[in-house]
Every structure is written in C-alpha cells, then in structure tokens.
Amino acid sequence: MTISTPPTPVLLQMLTTYAQLRRSWYIFLFQHPAIEMILPLNDFAFLDELWAEWSPGFTHTAELHTVNETLRHPENLNAIVAWFRGAVHPETDRPELATEQAALAQVPTQPWLYLHGDQDQCVGVEAATLVGGNSVVIRGAGYFPHLEQQDAFHAQLVNFLQPSQ
Template identity: 35%
Template sequence: MDFEEIVIRTDRLDFPALAVGDGPVVVCWHGFPDHPATFGPLAEHLVAAGRRVVAPFLRGHHPVTADQMTYADSITLAADAAAVAEALSPDAGVDMIGHDIGAGVVARLAGAWPERLRRGVTMAVPPPKALPPILLDPAQQQRFFYLWLFQLPNVAETVLESDRRLIDYLWATWSPGLDPGEHRVRVHELYGDPTLLRNALRIYRGNFDMTLHDPELAALAARTEAPATVPLLVLAGADDGCIPPEHFANAQTGLAPGSSVQVVANAGHFMHLDQPGKVAKAVLDWFSAD
C-alpha cells in the first residue's frame, strides 16, 4: 500500500500521518512496538471498499513531534485523537480503529469525546474498565514483563538502545509465526531513534507516574476509565501471546450496550497483519451497521 505522508493540523499539535484512498475517513491509531504503516494490509481492503485511511503517528513518535511529550498519560493521547477527529471532520464524528496503545486511545475517546466518534473498533486490548482484573493473573503479570521493565529508568533505555532484539521478541511471541517483512525495518528505524524510543517509554511510565499526567485533563478520568456511552467493536486474537482471548471474557463490563466482542481465529496480537481480510470484514460490517 502506497501511503502519502500528510500533516493534520489541530489546536493541540500538528500530527504527521500516513494517508491513502478516497471517501469517508477511517482513522487508525497504532501501538507499541509499531508503526502506522503496519495498517497497510488492512488499508488495502478499506480503500477497496471506498474509504480513506488516515494513520497518525502517536504524539512523540515522529521526528516532527519528538519534543512534544511533556505529558504521556492515556488521557493526553485520547485528547489528541479527539483533536485529530475534529480536524478531519468538524461537523460529525469519524470512524476509528485503535490497536494496542491505540485501542486505549479509541476507548477513552469514546468515553470523554463521544461526539468525535461515529463507530469505533479496538484491537488486542480490553476496554479500560476491564483491564485491572487481568493484572491479578500471575501468568498475565509474566506476559507483561516488558511493562515492568519499562518502569526502570536507564535500564529500559539501555536494553532497547543497545539493539532491537527485545522488539523482535515481542513481535514473535505476540503474533507467533508472523513474518513482519518490511514492517520490521520500519519499526526498527522508528525505535532506533533514541528520542522516539524514550517517548514510547514515557507512555508506559505514564501508567504509574502521575507527573506525566496532564493536570488539566485529570477530571476526564471519571469518563475515560468508565464504560463509554458509544458501542465499540472489540477484537481479540485467538493466538495473542500478549493478552490472550480469555482476558476478553469480561470485556462487556467495560462497554456500552450494543458493543460486540469477537475473537479473530488464526490471529495473534498484530491481527491486522495476521488476518487483514478477516479484520477488514469485521470492521466494515461494524461501520455499516445501523
């Protein structure tokens, strides 16, 4: 898929993004360790269905925004998504897909800025309210070893800056059998930039470090961490080595009525690369539902 790079100008930040196609916009938010271009195989199907795909770089994940990471909390990223949606469609909500960190972005947008979301899809991560219980599972605590590692200043940086083997390991264990191909090069290049890598680590540290939370957005937590009023489609990979599908069993407790939770067969964490056709069908059916 041949993306063009564009800039989405908002009142919060100018966001570099990859874009392709014509028609109603679908905004796609990536996660870690990832790059917007991995939405390419999914975008092929969406563009063929008459949609325009816009995949922004998360704040701090592009050289243009490298120095714009004062705050790195999840609500900051959701506020970014709301600003992007308003810039692309001032008078109506947009369709949106979020993967990994991007899943939290879309879910929290649905909670605090529902008018900016027409239909939303989250992939590979349960909704915010359903996340805390899974942290009590010792097996999941082990799968999240990287999250704990990333809390250690200098140690995490040293591990990831010395080489990118940990990134390759995460990809291999999260989507077993997937060959990232050209995407591996893009991901390595992105996180090969020490500033962008450290920005990604700040997002993980923002889960626990309140100094990374924007105090002006703090009051929104009552809505972003609660079940949203907007129904969402939540997709889990049957073979996900990061968050396995059994941890989506209670996802409905964090979702609005009318939401749907589906498990994608023969897919891991990077399900949009494992099974782009299946994911596209589920997404397009959801977008077209009444």
C-alpha cells in the same frame, strides 16, 4: 474500536491473575531506567523477540523494520518509554488533560468494537469475554490481528460500521 488491549478497567481486572501478569512482564521492565539502553541493542532485537512472542508464527519483518527505524530517533524512543511509565504512574498525569485521562479509565459507553486474536500471547484472549458487547475473536491471529488476518479484520470492521437495515 479497540484492538488487542481492552479498556483500562478490564486490563486491570486481568492483571489480578498470574497468567496476565506473566504476559505483562515487559511493562515492569519499561519502568527501569536501563530500558532506553536495552531496546536499541543488537538492532532492537528485544522488540523482535517480544513481537514474536506476542504473535507466534507471524512474520513481521517489514512492520518491525518501520518501528525500529522510528525508534532510532531518541525523542520517539523516549515517547514510547514515557507512555509505559505513565500508564503505571498516575501521579505523572497532567491536570489539563484530566477529562481525557478520566475517559481512558472507563469502558466506552457508545457502541464500539473490540477485536482480539485467538493466538495473542500479550493479552489473554479472555479479554474478549470480559469486554463483552461487540467483541470478536479473530482466528489465527496473535496480538496484531490487523496485520496477521487482514481480510477477517476488515470484514469485522465493515460489518460493525455498516448501518443497520
């Protein structure tokens, strides 16, 4: 199952459009060495505003508090930044993980479920169409459909996991 961010080939296809590049501006900011200083400013206000942009109308206070507390530890903050940098810089791939890294660069071949919120301002809702297959758009949800529309999210998950009759 994938939530809100499509497989790498689909995301790369989307990044050829101005609309998705505009939504993905933060990825480029995370490449700058100053991001480790920017994120913690004003009690991680940057993340609060970023989450609010991604999921308009969603009150995410409790969830974001947990994220902020986690990121107060430098090793966790560094890990998040390293993930974003590694996604853009394949030369940092580790040879011993070549099989896993190659798998992440493909659309899954086994049955899988892709869930995407129709109000998502981080990744365009067109991702659900591009992914195809078992893609479901959850109404009234932004980037965090598992938090914003829990009942609809769980219903889709149960429906996918139920054996065919």
